[in-house]
Amino acid sequence: MELEDVPGVGAKTAESLRELDDPEGALERGDVAAVASAPGISEGRAARVVRGAIRARHDDPGGFLATDRARELYEDALALLTERAVTSYGEKRLRTLYPSRSPDRIAEVREFVDRARSREVEEGVLDALAGVEPLAEPEGVRVRDRCLATTDAETYSEAQELIPEVSVEIVEDARGLAELARGYSTVVALDEAFAGVDVEGDVRVEPNALEHPAEVVPERALAFFAENRDRLEAAVAVHRRSSLNPPLDLDTLEGALSRLDADGSVAGDDELDRLTNAVDDLDAAVSTAESVANDRLREAIQERDVTIEGADLLSLVERGAGVDSLLSRELADEFDAAVGAARDHLVDALDLTEGEASIARQVFADDPTFPVEREEDAVSRLREELAAARDRRAARRKRELAADLADARGDATALVRAALELDVELAVARFCDDFDCATPERAGDGFDIEGGRSPLLDVPFEDVEPVDYGADGVALLSGVNSGGKTSTLDLVATVVVLAHMGLPVPAESARVPEVEELHYYAKSQGTLDAGAFEATLRDFGRLATGASEATTLVLVDELESITEPGASAKIIAGILEALDDAGASGVFVSHLAGEIRDACGFDVTVDGIQAVGLEDGELVVNRSPVKNHLARSTPELIVEKLADGDEGSDRERAFYRRLLEKF
Structure with a gap:
């Protein structure tokens, strides 16, 4: 897949991505952190690019979240998931999950979820994960005590490209090597023609040096492991405390890291320490x-x-x-x-x-x-002797340690990547455990939720009352104020969104249709003016006429508030008729359910969240909607309470009974 084929990736973004070592691999893995390390690409942008690559791979056109409210609810649900990640990588990686139209993509995520839910969530693993981050490339590695020398211009260019950490010099003959040896501790001659040349100083003839950069510049490997030492040690702890199979021997890696100082120098060598201290303490x-x-x-x-x-x-x-x-x-x-x-x-x-x-x-x-x-000449000779011995030993120990670590770089990268991916899996497992999630069935034209509890309510999840609700085709949902109509609509939308992300849903069981577009319209704030009202009608006109072109689920909360109640009932009835003709599914929450039903040209289902009475001025509500039931309103319940009560005169109670007959 060409980078420019990814939705949202233009020529400029593609150019930035090509700065990565393996941009295609990063996109394939969904590695948001790696993509975000490309020049000029933010973390948010990286998540969008990775999502685009996933859509391209699964031929997913996107557009599932068709309204602002649908997108808001997705973000709210995603936040519940991402806040369970320990690492910043895990949070970014989880943001690549999105509700998809593609069965292949949903199946891919479900397979991942099955693996995630098999993981044991242990506090020790979570504590260790806190120290894991994506590996970083060290900056500014520069070695000034040695150089490469060659007589060939082509070799010169190749050396500059392959080993940029050291200076590369052009020389003509052995005299040029001798001059370099006076300015550098070590000169590595790349031309075999210099073999056997006797030059004072540390001059090594290594024609194959460019094939083994770690031997010429061990600092390259050491700087990488020194830069990432804490991350690697944290990843080792994660593997020790979890069921992950490490890609390399953990004791060997820890032993090598223990021989490395934070600045990339060799640690734990008594002789090197003695020489270093002697040079430092000489004066x-x-x-x-x-x-x-x-x-x-x-x-x-x-x-x-x-x-x-x-x-x-x-x-x-x-x-x-x-x-x-x-x-x-x-x-x-x-x-x-x-x-x-x-x-x-x-x-x-x-x-x-x-x-x-x-x-x-x-x-x-x-x-x-x-x-x-003191004899200054003797002091200088002693300093030179000690420094030379120190440098020779340091160089030898660096080469030895770099040889041990250089070959482990790939496995060390895999070690950290596995720990980071474990964080992603554990976040999903914790989400499923925290919200008692079940894997939904994807079938049918409507939805059916049993024991569903919305995780988006401002109460502890364990205090949320379970709701049973389902609908085929289009339905009206009635109920008293504060009876739970909006939270039920949020629950339905959350279940549908999570199911199409490939994730389990907060319910005992659920059946969800294969939806291509989710249209969720929140309650408007007050009556709209003529212009806004016309724009809203246009939105629903496009929705009603286009519903037959895609499998659509429509959720609407109190649309009647856009204009006068009498006109609203007629308009909503017309919208329901068009959606029914198109074979769409939907739930419209309304206080005008009776009026809308009367105005509809088909037998629309009316469900109700039933209030069973008042206690101490508070509604007592059955949160699960009752099928084919027009719920009573709060005013009706209050009038009924007054009519049946003992307070007031007989004439007052008679007045309340006459009012009750109007309902």
């Missing part, structure tokens, strides 16, 4: 060693019994008068002991090996002098 250790020597000499000079008082001698020495001769003649042993103590301190402080110690001892000369001072 401080030399200064302390100087103090050790000078303190001992000062003490020896002050206590020495010579021809002049020790204090006078000290003053002369500090002014530089005859230092060499005085020390050589009078304090040779003390000077040797002081310098020996300084050398021992330097070796011990830096934990130097015997070979390194031989260089360190040259930091303090044998010739007597006071104060004792």
Whole structure:
């Protein structure tokens, strides 16, 4: 599938997607996070692109949610699902679920749901998931202590493309290599012609280096794993606490990660730590060693019994008068002991090996002098020796660790992806458990819901009264104010939307028709003016005349509020007749059910949410609509209560009975 074939993907978006390593694979997997990492594509846009790719794959034209209210209800239901995801990836991934016309797409999601509902939801897994995120590519990896060298322009271009982390240089001959070796710790010559060339410095001839980038730049693999260390460790914890089968050995991965510092350097190597500390502490250790020597000499000079008082001698020495001769003649042993103590301190402080110690001892000369001072050339030689040893060991350990990790990158990516997908599955499982969901049957022309409870009400779900309701063809739903007509309509719409998303529904059981378009019209706020009224009629005109072209479910809440009650009843009756002729299904909530029924040219079904009475001024309602029953209104119930009550005079009760006869 070409990227431009995805609905909503134009040339500019396709160009951004091609910046990804595998854009087609990301779309196939529904990987919203990967799509969102493309330049200029937001998370919301990424979800829409992935949904478009799904529609293209299933030849789904879209358009199921045909009205604003239908789209609002879908978003409300989707929010209940996404808020059960732990990871941001899970939330984005769930947003690719949408109500579809395609049986194949619905079957695909149902298969996913079956797998999800088999998962055990455990708090330990959810806690571990909190640390899992999609893997990130490290930015700005640059290696400045080595370079690649070649005499060939084509090889030069190839090297720049394959290993951009290091400098690539053009050289003409061995002299050029020698010049590079003076500026870089390591030079990797790519031309076999340089084999056997004797050049001072670390120059390696590796004609196949471009085939093994990890050996040339181990920092590439190490930076990736260092950047994603926390994510990988969290994914390991998810696999350990869940039933997932890891794609690699978890102990091996954890062991490799434990050898890696956050900055991509090698950790846990005592020798490397010793060399690193020695380089870092060298100047401080030399200064302390100087103090050790000078303190001992000062003490020896002050206590020495010579021809002049020790204090006078000290003053002369500090002014530089005859230092060499005085020390050589009078304090040779003390000077040797002081310098020996300084050398021992330097070796011990830096934990130097015997070979390194031989260089360190040259930091303090044998010739007597006071104060004792370091030999800067020797300090530089020691620093160079330690730094070179450190760099050689670090490079070797980096190559070893990178070799262990480089081949694991694909499996590590799969490890994290599996953990993220588990979050998606667990969110679906939790949704189904929290709302006591059942898999709906998709059959018939109408719908039938048993024990349905709307999860969208502003009360705890366990306090929602279950509702049984079904309808074939078009029906009117009557009932008292606050009796639950709108919430019943919301329940029907929610069940239909979730079923066409491929998800279970909040009911004991449900049968849902195969709907291509859901038209849900919310209650309008007040009577419309002439222009708005005409626009509304046009909407219903298009709906009524187009219903035969698609399997349509129409849900309407109190359409009569758009204009005067007498005219509304006639208009609604005409709409119902057109929908009935087209074979559409629908439920119209109305307080004018009786008047509409009388105006209809066919035997329209009227169902009612029955109020069984008043208690303490509150309605007592049977929330499940009664079939073929015109529900009584709240005023009728109040008048009946007054007529049958004990309060008031006989003449007042007679008045109430006369009013009751009008209903």
